[in-house]
Amino acid sequence: MPKTKSTSTIDITPVPYDLIVIGSGPAGRRAAVQAAKFRKRVLVIERGRRVGGVSVHTGTIPSKTLRETVLNLSGWRERGFYGRAYRAKQDICAEDLRRRLHITLDHEVEVLEHQFNRNRVDKVIGAARFIDSHTVEVAEANGPRVYSAERFVIAVGTRPYRPDHIGFDGQNxxxxxxxxxxxxxxxxxxxxxxxxxxxxxxxxxxxxxxxxxxxxxxxxxxxxxxxxxxxxxxxxxxxxxxxxxxxxxxxxxxxxxxxxxxxxxxxxxxxxxxxxxxxxGREGATDGLNLDICGLGTDPRGRLTVDPATFQTATPHIYAAGDIVGFPSLASTSMEQGRIAACHAFGQPAQAPPEFFPYGIYSVPEISTIGMTEEQARERGVPYEVGVAWFRETSRGHIMGIGSGFLKMLFSLETRRLLGVHVVGEGATELIHIGQAVLNLEGTLDYFVENTFNYPTLAEAYKVAALDAFNRMPRQQKSVSAITAKLEDAVRRLAS
Incomplete structure (x- = not known):
């Protein structure tokens, strides 16, 4: 009797997990690690060749690395002293820009993989699609495999919007x-x-x-x-x-x-x-996930709608975080969204997303902002005063050859509280964090006026801008911090 050839079959028995995270960008990685800290069994599915998502491979890290490379090779930061024709390297080619980029990306991937291994987070490479609301099939290199989980976090990110009237060819x-x-x-x-x-x-x-x-x-x-x-x-x-x-x-x-x-x-x-x-513009990379089978739909740009406090979708056991949920689409906010989503998914306490967060634009020069703009203050009928410090008028700015840029702060005329900080210029994305701390701690103008800043530094611009506002604010209004100090002194005397 002739032997029949056995046919190989795909194992469709789902591998079970507590949480499956689809996407390994800032939101996905933070959600996965946070869930692992809760002693949950976690799987991360990444459709790219390596972990890291858009942030590591085509977004945040590459563009910022390119920026730093350009500023270093072009000698941009020294042109304030040596003129616009100055260059640190005369003949800059594309390979010069790519070399540093590859080194940085390799390091980022290595750090992320080590973080997953240290926290015992499993990962697979392949495109995922739901086959029911608790099960996904992943097209891995060796064939499809099936995984199931009690909960999911979708963090697939976005891709560039490519309309038909633009003749993309990948080179020109x-x-x-x-x-x-x-x-x-x-x-x-x-x-x-x-x-x-x-x-x-x-x-x-x-x-x-x-x-x-x-x-x-x-x-x-x-x-x-x-x-x-x-x-x-x-x-x-x-x-x-x-x-x-x-x-x-x-x-x-x-x-x-x-x-x-x-x-x-x-x-x-x-x-x-x-x-x-x-x-x-960009659009969500949700096509191919087969979200319909989970009872989920997207907007015209492929983005998911979530509860802004918990990042839970319309399907209770599925959460979404990062660029896929829309504005502000920052790596920094995506990380927090992923962590908060993981906390809510497992019933763990989590703080509400902060009302104020810094927005950083890594242009040349940098831009960073937090809190109210002047336009918003006027729309809301909030009486305010403005203080401005130009970097070129600070000693550190002069030392660095900075010819443009400023730091601007808005203060409430009624409470003296800081309402917003807006910076354009060298180091803006670093400087903003001083304003962020004071703003979220409900600090006032008096913090900047009464405290000493290192000299010479660009951070001294906070002091200069505060004094600029202070000198135009009503004198009859007593300092909130001065009142607090008097009350504390009275309490101390009563206690003694």
Whole structure:
């Protein structure tokens, strides 16, 4: 009797977990590690070749690494003293930019994998899709496998929005992922979209002395910023030769030939360059997850709706965090969202997301902001006063050759409390944390006036800006901290 050939079958018995996290970016990694700290069995599924998600491979870390590389090689920080023609390296090529990028990314992946191993978080590489609301199938290299869990956190992130009227070819017309793999530094670059990403790349390439044109369909950029801050940044861009075109809608972008692109605008104008970066928005990477089977839907940009306090979706055992839930789409806030989601998923105490968090834009120069803008204060009818310190007027700013940028603070006229801090200039994303601490601790103008700051430092700008506001505020209003000090002194005397 002839032998029949046995056919291999796929094991469809689900491997059980307490929590499955889909995506290993900032939200996913923090959710996974937090759940592991609760002694839960956790699996992270990553569809990319390596863990880290968009943040490590195409977003936060690469773009900031590129920025730092450009500033170092171009000698940008020294041009205040040695002139705009100064360069630390005369002939900068694309390979110079990529070299540091690869070293940094390898390190980030190594750190993350070590963190997963240390906390006994399992991980698999492959694309996941739900086959029921508690089970996922993962297309792994050796074939599909099935995993189940009591709870899920979806943290798949986003990808660049790529409309049909833009002729992407990956070399001449690129999105914000593809530009990180550039093989040449363009002579002229058109950036379509004055989004956070667009603004960052436009200013970074401008620091390389690339002729940059920034095209934005709206009347201004970054509407969540204090207008004075945005205006100063636009002035800085134009001062160094960046062409900023507002109210300009792109109708098409095509490749005409090698290193030759044509961008057409709705008003009939055309812009020619040898490279185009399209950075007008992102969309959720949720297609392929088969969310319908879980009773979940997405908005037109592929994003999920969640409870803003718990990050729970409409399906109670499924949570979502990070860019996939929309604004603010920051790595910093995504980490907190992932951790809070894991806490709520397992009934553990978790603080509410903070009302105020710092927003950092790693442009050249940096921008960072927290709290109310002047526009918001006026809309809400909050009486306020403003204090401003220009970095060029501080000793440290002069030492560093800084010619632009400022720190601005808003204070309540009624309570003297700090309402908002807005910084544009060198070190803005670091400096903002002083204001963040005072703001969230409900501190007042008097903290800055009464305390001493290291001299010379850029942080001294807080003192200068506070005194600027103090000298215009009503004198009859007593210092809140002075009243508190008198009360404490009275209590001490009574106790003695």
């Amino acid at each position: 017309i690129v999105d914000s992922d593809e530009i990180l793999d550039l093989r040449r530094i363009p002579r002229q670059l058109v950036v379509v979209g004055a989004s956070v990403i667009g603004v960052e790349y436009a200013s970074i390439f401008s620091a390389l002395d690339v002729k940059v044109t920034l095209v934005e369909p709206n009347a201004g950029m970054l509407p969540f910023l204090d207008r004075e801050l945005a205006d100063e940044f636009v002035h800085d861009l134009r001062d160094r030769g960046v062409s900023v075109r507002f109210n300009a809608k792109v109708t098409s972008a095509i490749v005409e030939g090698p290193e030759s692109c044509l961008v057409s605008l709705a008003d009939g104008r055309q812009i020619r360059s040898d490279m185009v970066l399209f950075s007008a």
